[in-house]
Amino acid sequence: MHVGIAVNPVAGMGGRVGLKGTDGKVAEAVERGAEPRAPDRARRMLDRLAAVAPDTAVSVVADPMGESTVRDAGFNPVRVVDPFGGETPHSTATTAAHTAAAVRAFAGLNDDGAGDGDETGPTDSVDLVLFVGGDGTAADVATALEGTEVPMLGVPAGVKVYSSVFAVSPEDAAEVAASFSRTERREVMDIDEDAYREGEVHPELCGVAHVPVADDLQSSKQTASGTVESLAEGVAADVRERDGEGVTFVLGPGSTVGAIKDELDFEPSPIGVDIWRDGGLVVRDATEAEILDALGEENVIVVSPIGGQGFVFGRGNPQLSPAVIRRCDLRIVASRAKLDDVRALRVDTDDPDLDAELAGWVRVRVGKFETRMMKIV
Structure with a gap:
C-alpha cells in the first residue's frame, strides 16, 4: 500500500480559544494562545499505522505539512513536492494552495498549482490520500482530486468536521487505511465560519470524493428532529x-x-x-x-x-x-x-x-x- 500524507498544521487551532474554527483566524488564534492540534493527531494515526501496516510506502510534503512527523513515527517517506520553494515557513503561513499542491503531487498530477513548488520525488499516484485537518482541508483535498479516482480519508483535527470523509479517530484512520478494499463516493461539506460564529449553520456541498468503505467512518451531521x-x-x-x-x-x-x-x-x-x-x-x-x-x-x-x-x-x-x-x-x-x-x-x-x-x-x-x-x- 502506498499512501500520501498531508497535515494542515493550523487545523483546529481556533477551537479551544473560542473561535469556532480557524479559517481566516489563524493570527487571532495564535494571539489568544492557541496551540497546534493537528501534528499530535497525525502522530497518533502514524503510530497506529506503523503497528498495523509497518511496510506502508509513504509519500509526504515538506514541513511544516508532515514530513518530520512521518519520519519521527519510524517511516522512511519520499518527499514528492515542496510547495514552499525550498524554504520552511512558520506553520501558520500554510495555505489551501499548499494543500492542493501536495495532493495533486500525490495523485501524480505535477501541475502543482502553487507557482513556486518543487517536485522532489516520483509522480506515480498513491493508493490513498490521508489528510489531517477539518472540513476546509477536506474541501481543498477533494477539489485537488477532482477528475481522479484517488480516494481520500480524513484524520479529524478541525473544529467542525461536518463531512462524511473522516475516520472516527486518528487510530481508526490508520486501521481503515491498512485494511480497506473498496471505496464509495461521499459528500464533502463545509460551512461559512463567519456565519457559524454568529450561530447560523449552513452546510454547503463542496464536492464528492472517493472514500474507503469501512465501519469506522463518521456520518454526515444531521439535525435532530422532535421536541426537546x-x-x-x-x-x-x-x-x-x-x-x-x-x-x-x-x-x-x-x-x-x-x-x-x-x-x-x-x-x-x-x-x-x-x-x-x-x-x-x-x-x-x-x-x-x-x-x-x-x-x-x-x-x-x-x-x-x-x-x-x-x-x-x-x-x-x-x-x-x-x-x-x-x-x-x-x-x-x-x-x-x-x-x-x-x-x-x-x-x-x-x-x-x-x-x-x-x-x-x-x-x-x-x-x-x-x-x-x-x-x-
Whole structure:
C-alpha cells in the first residue's frame, strides 16, 4: 500500500480559544494562545499505522505539512513536492494552495498549482490520500482530486468536521487505511465560519470524493428532529435546584442544550459554551482557559451528542478539553429522535486515556424525567 500524507498544521487551532474554527483566524488564534492540534493527531494515526501496516510506502510534503512527523513515527517517506520553494515557513503561513499542491503531487498530477513548488520525488499516484485537518482541508483535498479516482480519508483535527470523509479517530484512520478494499463516493461539506460564529449553520456541498468503505467512518451531521421542550424544562429545573450551592454548570453548544439555556432565561451562545452558577450566567461563549478559571469544587458538564454521528466530545466543542472534562461530572442529554439516529455514542478528546475512561454504558436524559442507556464506544 502506498499512501500520501498531508497535515494542515493550523487545523483546529481556533477551537479551544473560542473561535469556532480557524479559517481566516489563524493570527487571532495564535494571539489568544492557541496551540497546534493537528501534528499530535497525525502522530497518533502514524503510530497506529506503523503497528498495523509497518511496510506502508509513504509519500509526504515538506514541513511544516508532515514530513518530520512521518519520519519521527519510524517511516522512511519520499518527499514528492515542496510547495514552499525550498524554504520552511512558520506553520501558520500554510495555505489551501499548499494543500492542493501536495495532493495533486500525490495523485501524480505535477501541475502543482502553487507557482513556486518543487517536485522532489516520483509522480506515480498513491493508493490513498490521508489528510489531517477539518472540513476546509477536506474541501481543498477533494477539489485537488477532482477528475481522479484517488480516494481520500480524513484524520479529524478541525473544529467542525461536518463531512462524511473522516475516520472516527486518528487510530481508526490508520486501521481503515491498512485494511480497506473498496471505496464509495461521499459528500464533502463545509460551512461559512463567519456565519457559524454568529450561530447560523449552513452546510454547503463542496464536492464528492472517493472514500474507503469501512465501519469506522463518521456520518454526515444531521439535525435532530422532535421536541426537546420537556427535556429542557426538566434539566433546567434540576439546575435551578442547585442554585446557592456553588455548583458550576458548563453548558455545551448545540440546539438541545440551547433549549436548556432558554429555559434558564438567558441569551445563550448557540454554538459556544456558557457557564452558569448560583442562578446566573458566569461566562458566555467561554474559551477553554475561561472555563478552567470558572470551575469550582463541584462542576457539571451538560452536553448533547451530535445528531447522525453520536459524538459527545471532539466535534464542535473543543473548548471542552481533557483538562475541563476531568474536573467535571458528565450529564448527557438528547431527544429520543436524535438517539434513534445513532448506533452508539463516541468521544474523541485528543487524550486516548480519557477516551478509554469515558467508554462504556452511560445514562442519557431524553425527557423531563426519562433516561436511556447508551454505550460510548
